[in-house]
Amino acid sequence: MSDYLSATERETKEMLDSIGVKSLDELFEDVPADLKLKKLNLPAGKSQQETMEIMTALSQKNKVYDIILRGAGSYDHYIPSMVKNLSSRSEFITAYTPYQAEMSQGILQAIFEYQSMICDLTGMDVSNASVYNGANAAAEAMLMCCEKNRKTLVTFQNIRPDTLKVLKTYARRRGITVKVLPVPGGAVDLKALKCELGEETASVYIEQPNYFGLIENAEEIGKAAHEAGAKFVMGCNPIALAILKSPAECGADIAVGDAQPLGLPMAFGGPYVGYMACTNKEMRKLPGRIVGETCDHDGNRAYVLTLQAREQHIRREKAFSNICSNQAYCALVASMYMSAMGPDGMGEVAEACVSYAHYLADGLKGAGLKLKYHGDFFHEFVTESDIPADKILKALDKAGILGGLKLSKNEILWCATETLSKAAIDKAVDVVRRVK
Amino acid sequence: MNLIFEISEHGKRCATIRTPDVKAVKTDKKYLRAEKPALPEVSEVDFSRHYTALSRRAFGVDNGFYPLGSCTMKYNPKINEEVAALPGFTRVHPLQDEKTVQGSLEVMETLSGYLAEITGMDAVTLQPNAGAHGEYTGLLLIAAYHAARRDFKRTKVIVPDSAHGTNPASAVMAGFEIINVPSDEEKGVDLKALKKAVGRDTAALMLTNPTTLGLFEKNIKEISEIIHKAGGLLYYDGANLNAVMGVVRPGDMGFDVVHLNLHKTFSTPHGGGGPGSGPVGCKKALAPFLPDPRVEKTEKGYKFVYGKKSIGKVASFYGNFGVYVRALAYITALGAEGIKSAAQHAVLNANYLKANIEDLYPTEKGRHCMHEFVVSMQELKDKTGVSAMDIAKTMIDRGYHPPTMYFPLIIHEALMFEPTETENKRTLDEVIAALREIYEEAFKDPEYMKAAPHHAQIGRPDEVKAARQPVVRYIKN
Structure with a gap:
């Protein structure tokens, strides 16, 4: 167990003496005896090393994607x-x-x-x-x-x-x-x-x-x-x-x-x-x-x-x-x-988002998907297609790519940021093209 | 020191990104801003020195004694930061397929289960982002519970006069009216006043136990009976759970809804004011109303479930996930015995500090405190003119963070000390000696203390000026 306490047994004893009580329990005399808990039903405490192993194992049960084409409120950007x-x-x-x-x-x-x-x-x-x-x-x-x-x-x-x-x-x-x-x-x-x-x-x-x-x-x-x-x-x-x-x-x-x-x-x-x-x-x-x-x-x-x-x-x-x-x-x-990027850096990030998003949209159009809306867009857009969204996203997932977010049976909301590259987008588009 | 804007120089660059290797697409001019935002432009060395300088003008638990009552400034274990920064947790999108986020869902389900066990509740949501947000969520559950029983007259929430300010504010946000009840001579809820206050319009009583005076509410069973008999529910403000976790559970005391502060009780850092996390636990009868979504363990793994009667969402996605990872690492390390021992030592440290200063710093007599205690400096002020504030500012000169000042409101010239269990005896002994000296100093040189701090980053700031002529942003001359 690691409990982050710093009192040794001797110090604890000195402190109890100074207060004038015999035990830690005595300090809880105001708590009605019949309400007191016998023991928490929790696992025993772990060493620091075991805690690290347990938490690392949990993190490894998540899938981390190399290429992320999903936004919808959570965006993958380069962090300086x-x-x-x-x-x-x-x-x-x-x-x-x-x-x-x-x-x-x-x-x-x-x-x-x-x-x-x-x-x-x-x-x-x-x-x-x-x-x-x-x-x-x-x-x-x-x-x-x-x-x-x-x-x-x-x-x-x-x-x-x-x-x-x-x-x-x-x-x-x-x-x-x-x-x-x-x-x-x-x-x-x-x-x-x-x-x-x-x-x-x-x-x-x-x-x-x-x-x-x-x-x-x-x-x-x-x-x-x-x-x-x-x-x-x-x-x-x-x-x-x-x-x-x-x-x-x-x-x-x-x-x-x-x-x-x-x-x-x-x-x-x-x-x-x-x-x-x-x-x-x-x-x-x-x-x-x-x-x-x-x-x-x-x-x-x-x-x-x-x-x-x-x-x-x-x-x-x-x-x-x-x-x-x-x-x-x-x-x-x-x-x-904002300080690290400055006005120019922030502008470059924004412009990269716009450029990559349009390149992705063009690529997906070439792969047979249609843009659902016709207005100007920033770094996200919606496609529709006859091929079910699930099928497209599954194929991308197999290739280690987190595709866009499924909005309905045939609609997907895509996102591109500066973390992408031409090669990454080409790879994704190629996967989508092959989905039949 | 300079603001980062004042060291900004046009044309300086710091972080840079790869030039896009696709055709540049320009956004239509009609959408574009007239000028670039006036953000700072600094070099990397400027950046690093600026933020290092700022950090040296900040005071955290790692810098020294931090006895802020009601805030539970315990040590924030380093391992928690490391596990929360694992790529398997940080590089995961919240809207990934459930099958690809089993680790995150397991974190949430396991932590919810542990918190339910520690509080004695049947179900837990982690979604609220802070304590006050948890209060608000808990009160929405209570409103939904009464409404589902078609008991529409329950419009009032009872709040003791010693309660945290968030209690009444949250209740109003949740659409309730407030009834304040006074404290009795022992600083607990005045039972007579409570009996008078309850009725068919009572939705709930909000209670902190131990109370904000750091005393265990001895009449908790009677209070629970009065509220429940009237048809109301009992709400537990978990701000002070650190005193009693593993010793006694809110659920066993008769509480129906609780909120916790992971950033207090479960060692996640305060970060200069947040992010916190305010999970809410409740009894079975209120569980159907919990916010969407909740995580459930099934034979096929973990999955999100949505309730037909849910109050909806109170925050985006699933709340402050990164904070859950830290709290889970903490509970995993402590385990059943460590949780209890943390509470016991929090109470030990508070009583040790109290026992060694209470002859000079008067507090509630004849009782042991829980994890914190409140002293009243009214007598000292009457004798010397030195106030609780002056004592606090003198502590700054000695390198200690002051205790909470002027709270709870029912104690005059209040100082509220909460050393927490992670503080060591050597520091407590130093603080005891310092506080005893400060007391003597109030008689010897009160004027010097009234002008404290003398050795801090700044002297006492002019708060009236700040509020009357607000300057809340940098504007270039």
Whole structure:
């Protein structure tokens, strides 16, 4: 057994004597005797070496693919060595929330820098220190926008299914209606949207690029939302924002999304990190921790957690949100990624995604698949074919390739990132071509 | 020190990627942003020095004593980080076919089973991403349970005045109204007040046991009876489970729903504020409402299952998977006896610290504390003007992280110490000596203490200025 305790038997005895008790059990005298547990039904503790062997064996029961053509909310990108190396410093990993500013300037400054980078990327005025993930960021934004007489969220069938599910969970017990509009052409239908907006609409939520990979005409959607007196919320892939119009340029009031593509591994879905940024006007409604700049009594620059009057530990039941822990460490990784890549590197990653995705789409077309939608796309797209999706994906799997995500019997959602190459895509296309 | 933006120089590059070897495709101009984002541009050496400097201005458990009450800042084993970084866990897409992720599913199923055993619950979901998120999820289960019984009048959640702020905030998010109940003289729930508060509108009582004062709620059986008799459910805030795991189980105390904090009790790191993980356990009657999906072990291997009555999803994919790997490694290493011994030593360390300072730092008399204890510095403040805050800031000068300050709200000038089981006696002895000196110093030179810290990265920051004139991002001059 390895238990990470450091007291020897002698020390334990000295401590018990100092307290004035004879045994460890005596310290639990307040626990009713009949409630006490005899023994936990768990395996015996293992040595460190055995623990490593057990966990390694578990990891080896997963299949790791060389070529990944699947996205749908989790993206395989190159993670720079310096990001992995510097983020693994234990001062970052083992620190608590920086409530004690005088000994946490490093964590506070890192969050301040993260907030600044998210603002740069989104064009927004204010960012919080992060929330759980992109889906939760969208849900928190929905709650931010609700007013007494405006309690409807309008969104579309082309947002991530997980996001939609989380929105519905958060809406249900708060009297919020979630209207989900169909998207026959894959992208938002502006005319149909305008018909659905009304005095009860609190916000309109779109994703950019949308779940099917298409780039939305976000500005027009934003205008329509604002004309109806509703807020406009955009959920954006942060890699795409390196080149696409920022949410601010599109008129968004709140920008949210999952920053997983910024240096975090796919890791079977988490931990990821939800980013949330908004205009100055919405700042005091923004949930979660926010770091602000100030000075100490000698006038030195200092960073602190600020605007805490919004938060649960001060306002309790009157708080805007219950959020306490966030994903600070993942936000640190994301900010390291943005620093390591810089504006040019991020742009190159985005452009590589676009180029490889189009090369893949052309290849698959050549192999007999059809593109389902006709709009401009970023790094994901949907195909349809007479050959069942299962058959195509199975053939790719045999070749060590994780194909796109099956959306229906004959539809597949594909993704390409800078991790691919011409050779990798040619290999995948060749496999698909042979499927009969 | 400089912000990374202030060392940025146009044209500097750090990480680079391979040039695509396919035809470059340009996105239509109408979609493109007017200017590149103003992200930092630094060289690799700038990058490494900047983040190393930031890390040196951070204070983690590896840096020193960290007695933050209610936060359980125990040691984060290195092996946990290594196993969570194994490619078999990190290079796996969440939407891979079930057959190709049997290892991940086994991690989730095994961990859920262990947590169910430790809490005495019948079923567990790992999905919530943090403690507060777990509270919210647990309360949604309670709402769904009452609704399924067509018992729609249960709109109120009872919360003791000593509760964590997340309790009432989560209950409101889950659509409930709050009733606060006071504490009795022994700092437990006032039974008389509780009896008055319960009724046909009671959905649940949220309770932390040990309480936020670090005391075991002796009347737990009576409380459970009062709530259940009224038709309500009992919710366990697992923030303080570290004191009693392996000794007594929430399920056996009468709780119906619990949330845990893997980042407190099960040694996963706090990371400067997250990611955490807030699994929720419940009794059989509430299991059908758990979030989708859950993992089940079948003859053909592990698979995801979806419930018809599920409350839906509370987070994307399956929650903070990487945190589960660490927690599973921890429980695997400790095993049945190690889990119990961790709780016992957490309580031992807290009582040892308490016994050696309580003549100067007054706390609840005549009882042993659990894994933490709360002292009130009101008397010292009356005599010297030195507050709990001043003591905390003086501890910083001595290289210790301060305890939790001004919580719970029902204690004046509160400091809450939680040394955890991984702290060693030598450190505790040093801290005891330091705290005793600090107490004397309050009489000798109160003004010096009121201006502490004197040797930290910064002096006390102007928080009023930060809130009144918010500067929350870097803007280039």
